Amino acid sequence: MTHLTKEELLEKLFHKDYEDLKGKKLRLTRLRVPGKEVCMAHIISRSQTCVYQNLSLHIGVHEGEDHTGESIGLIRLTPWEAVVVAADTAMKSGNIEIGFMDRFCGSLIITGSLSNVEAAVEETVRFFREDLGFKTCQIHKS
Numbered sequence: 001m002t003h004l005t006k007e008e009l010l011e012k013l014f015h016k017d018y019e020d021l022k023g024k025k026l027r028l029t030r031l032r033v034p035g036k037e038v039c040m041a042h043i044i045s046r047s048q049t050c051v052y053q054n055l056s057l058h059i060g061v062h063e064g065e066d067h068t069g070e071s072i073g074l075i076r077l078t079p080w081e082a083v084v085v086a087a088d089t090a091m092k093s094g095n096i097e098i099g100f101m102d103r104f105c106g107s108l109i110i111t112g113s114l115s116n117v118e119a120a121v122e123e124t125v126r127f128f129r130e131d132l133g134f135k136t137c138q139i140h141k142s
Contacts, residue, residue: 036079036132037077038077040075041139041140042073042141043139044072045142046071057099057109070113070117071111071117072110072111073090073108073120073121074107074108075124075125077106080105082128082134084101089127093124094115094119096111097111099111125139
């Protein structure tokens with residue numbers, strides 16, 4: 001994939017009117033039309049303290065609890081509201097906790113033991129692919 005300069009992009013978009021538009025103030029609006037897609041599924045096998053804290057997963061836990069070192073599952077979906085179904089599917093697929101869920105951006109973070117996080121992410125991706133007909137990505141692990 002080649003990267004375009006701003007001028008090349010404007011010329012490509014407005015090829016017929018580009019000469020008339022040169023020098024004028026333009027406002028570009030980015031628009032995303034979500035499809036039915038699981039666009040990211042990733043498993044972190046053992047979280048390090050810096051990762052766990054930068055994701056703010058330590059906030060809201062009971063005093064004395066330390067979940068550092070647990071596995072983390074990350075799933076990103078469109079449409080964004082599908083994250084509610086993904087969270088429900090993940091919870092029913094393994095002994096995991098919801099670390100973060102954003103129904104306005106379609107992000108889901110789950111935590112737990114490696115085997116439970118793997119089971120939850122795999123079942124969630126499978127459910128969206130086979131039962132709901134979503135386009136899905138491969139599950140990555142680190």
